[in-house]
Amino acid sequence: MSAISVAQDVLTPVLTKRWLTSDAWTIDTYELLDGYRGLRKAFTATPDELIQLVKDSGLRGRGGAGFPTGLKWSFIPQGDGKPHYLVVNADEGEPGTCKDVPLMMADPHSLIEGIIITCYAIRSNFAAIYIRGEVVHAIRRVQNAVREAYAKGYLGKNILGKGFDLDVVVHAGAGAYICGEETALLDSLEGYRGQPRLKPPFPATNGLYSSPTVVNNVETIASVPFIVLGGADWWKSMGTEKSPGPKIYSISGRVNRPGQYECGLGTTLRQLIELAGGMKEGHQLKFWTPGGSSTPMLTAEHLDVPLDFEGAAAAGSMLGTTAVMVFSDQDDPVYAAYRFTEFYAHESCGKCTPCREGTYWMVRTLHRILAGQGVDKDVDTLLDTSDNIFGRSFCALGDGAVSPIISSIKYFEQDYRDYISGVKAPFFTGAAAELAGAH
Structure with a gap:
């Protein structure tokens, strides 16, 4: 597992900064390394100020679609008399994608802290984390993190004396790829067969239990505490103008060191292959996917395409989940x-x-x-x-x-x-x- 971030040509860990720390998944270690500081800072702002902060940061959804996160939060109607919900999409079933599971394994409290801040911003008192059923180890790790957060008073009633209540439930799916689609996920959470719903209406107004719901990816939510602590300008100092911030790239296939590489958005495949120790001996790059099997293949001619939302689209593909699968001249x-x-x-x-x-x-x-x-x-x-x-x-x-x-x-x-x-x-x-x- 690699944990580096390329920001302004300087290698500095951001999302993965705690991954290689001993016992990084425990709440004690997390608190020693800036854990829950972002939450305390968030509680000094109003919910609307937090939504505006995330808008200003330019954070875009890390689950594949790249929709502006703050804008999605702002769609939640206020004063409607209905409960509001946050659902975290941790189904991660795209072939080649393996960033959310190691994040939940190594640093689950960054997800928990992000959930609390997000729920405070969208005025939600209930959140569900929907995790792919096969990854039992990740489910147990997140369940333990939730228990630790309750024990320390970060979840439950009157969090940090703010008068804000929040309950979090970890739900294990049954391994259906379709449940990575947000409305199929919601149907599955409600106990129905996981199949997509007709849209509109959208989850922002008719989501979980027909109530306003935000559905965000694990990496998206885990980014929120860093934005709160560092500010929108700091976040935008990484990545590109239209795709700011760091991103966890999963690189697999014909490279010497497959794994997770956190880089600023806009990193190229050439740079990723270099970080991954180069191509395996005797292999020449032939084709690759920038974001999992559902994104159109690219070729060796696209080595220097910036892997952000705009760059991948301009090359005729999609950034997707940044699951970079590398195939060589020995692959068909x-x-x-x-x-x-x-x-x-x-x-x-x-x-x-x-x-x-x-x-x-x-x-x-x-x-x-x-x-x-x-x-x-x-x-x-x-x-x-x-x-x-x-x-x-x-x-x-x-x-x-x-x-x-x-x-x-x-x-x-x-x-x-x-x-x-x-x-x-x-x-x-x-x-x-x-x-x-x-x-």
């Missing part, structure tokens, strides 16, 4: 697209026809190509199917499912054609290839 982009599509076909909730049927048939078409049984029109069929899914599915899962297919054909169409023409030997042979003929 067609097989990578197939494996990603298999994941989305498996995780589709089945609520809408384009996603449910489209991912099913794209997997089979890709399998047929890889088995050497493809025909020329298969490439056009994949693009046509993708076009009928993109923008037409109930939630963003469908859009994410077609991203690896469209981008891999864009950059590596010849690889598809080589499988179809027989220039490349079939990837699937024997019994695996026979499956393709049955589809």
Whole structure:
């Protein structure tokens, strides 16, 4: 695990500054290292002043969409007579993404402190942390942090004598990728099957239990205490003008030191690979994803694209969750697209026809190509199917499912054609290839 931040060419830990400290997850260690100082400072301001501070900082959601956090908070109606809720999205199911789990393991109290400040700002007295069910170790670590916070008076009644009450519940999901979509997550919290809701209405007015709700990612909420302590100008001194602040990049694949690297937004893949010890011996960069499998693939030509929200979009991709997966000349982009599509076909909730049927048939078409049984029109069929899914599915899962297919054909169409023409030997042979003929 690496914990460094690139800010104005100086390596200084910010979000990860406590990660490598002994017993960093305990409240005693956290308090020794500026823990809950941000909360005390936040309590000297009004809720509206805190919302404005987060707006001024330019903090954008770290869960993939990049929506301005302070603006999202300001959407919560005031004086409506309804309870307000905060829901922390810790479902983290995107392939390649592994930043929130280590954050909850190493520094869970930064999340707890961020939750308290956020709830005070949006006038909420209840928060739920929805954690992916498979990461039992992280669930236990956060549950313990919540117990410690209650014992020290940071949660419960009359927190720090401010007259503010807050209860926090840790909820374990059942491992459904779709529950990373905020409205599916809310349905799951309410005890229903995790499927996305029709929007509008949006969670800001009709969220958990039909009440105003803010849904934010773990890293987003954990950033809040640092902004309160350091101020908006300090936060904006890192990153880029439109994408300020530090960001935890998860880099995996054909690099020597895969792990978490906290850098200022706008860091390039070239810099990340250098931080990760370079490419593995005998491997040359061929393609990569800037934000997990749902973001369009990029190539070696994009080494110097600034990895912020604007830079990734200008290159034809998305920043997403900054899950950087690095593939080399020894990896097959067609097989990578197939494996990603298999994941989305498996995780589709089945609520809408384009996603449910489209991912099913794209997997089979890709399998047929890889088995050497493809025909020329298969490439056009994949693009046509993708076009009928993109923008037409109930939630963003469908859009994410077609991203690896469209981008891999864009950059590596010849690889598809080589499988179809027989220039490349079939990837699937024997019994695996026979499956393709049955589809």
